[in-house]
Amino acid sequence: MITKKDVLHVAKLSKLEFNEDEIDAFVENMDSIVGYVNTLSQIDTSGLEEELTAVNLDDLRQDEVQPSLPQESAILNAPKKRNGGFSVPQVVE
């Protein structure tokens, strides 16, 4: 059962903010989706390890310096830039 408190907590973790209506909709939506995915709890997986197929440790590349994006390309899309770097609001008061 998903509560409003759960939604607010996950929103904080997700760095997202919602208005009251959106929060109510999320409580309902997430409750039905989580209820559905929770059907997995009925499957016996005792003795099974987690699947790690996507990880391939046999074929790692050499740790060698390769050319990378030039600085001006890397900051090309930055909404705010200063002195060739990304600009953000003051972090330390």
Place this chain on the structure above:
Amino acid sequence: MDYTKLSILELAKLLREGKVTSVELTKQVLAKIKEKEHLHALNSVMEEYALARASEVDQMFSEGKELPTLAGIPITIKDNINIKGFNTTCSSKFLENFVAPYSATIVENLEKNYAVIVGKNNMDEFAMGSSTENSAFYPCLNPRNEECVPGGSSGGSAAAVAADLGFASVGTDTGGSVRQPASLCGVVGLKPTYGLVSRYGIVAFASSLDQAGPLTKTVKDSAVMLNALAGHDAKEETSANVEKVDYMDSFTGSVKGVKIGLIKEFFGEGLDEEVKNAILDAANFYKSKGAEIVEISMPFVGSALACYYILSSAEAASNLSRFDGVKYGVSVDDPKNLNDLYLRNRSQGFGKEVKRRIMLGNYVLSSGYYDAYYKKAKKVQRLLVQQFADTFSKCDVILSPTSPTVAFKIGEKANDPLAMYLSDIYTVPVNIAELPAISIPCGLNKDNLPIGMQLIGKKFSEKTLFNVADVFETMKGEN
């Protein structure tokens, strides 16, 4: 003459005989794109770039150079794949003005094959959706019936190929996003084995499941495209280092002795009767051509969808955490502080479904729930991988529906996320087990909407899939 309805193989011949030029083809495709603008199959058109490339290819042909099959063929690509100097929007407001600083490896591969990329396809925002209604710009329409969705998330790619706006497209498939729209638009869609096609330069959704693949008019054209796309990429850690094969060698014209499996659980509740009959007809066709039909049960296959939504959302939440509006993307004016900047940029930049997946992903990964959801799903994934291995000890390929229904009406499932997720029920198990699968058209329903069938193979068995699919495509009409 209108060349836009021809296949890549037919055009390759005409180009080499000097009967048509790449510039002519490109101009015809560009004109058709303009004529069919209301479908919203494309987010952007690269007219100047395409015509320049086409005329380069024509020059080489006139000098008598031997060029790859794809040379001079106008195609489109999904708008989550980078082409240096052009927009990659992912159909998201967040990336509306993003200009790619480098090209995806597959774009470089297509360029090495002298393909002419003419535009970028509309999609569900960040590839999350099954109808292309989640595009932040405009929903895409199905060219077979404009009141219907084209499927998704590569809906723009499928619609473009179906409406003759380019002879092929490249989409991405995390849980069915190439195959399901191919099915709903009546074209061929291939999801290659995980790792066969590089993802470098493609915006990530769920990295352990994402795979790019071609959408084409014919099965043989799909093989032409895969020849260009596949290959090991040192820039991508999960790229498979397998020997390069020629997929045009796949075609024997026979399915004699091939064991085709029908999964009992795939024919249960929720499957449209006409779709079911079309798949059973296809099974009978194969039987008549000498294939052996094997009925197999996979008791846990129904759990793949739940497993998929946990894993894909968890990975999406993690992948999309980089979208903060600092390095690229939209950014609000006058943020109070850094946290306020993050909160407002993300909340204004992402659409509803993307937020829903991020929320679900962070929920299943959060403290206290990780074991119950994420870890559990990874264990169920192992179970499914084992069950596919057992199944492939009894058959060579699995035949199934691609989607439980034909194309549905725009708006029909828009407010019921769970109903929308269920349209991927036959496609997600393939991604969960890293397998290849192809969707090809196998008939029309009573309203003339296309029905798609899916063939699933063992890892790296694309050649078998191409052959079995091609036999149906080329010989079904003879029956």
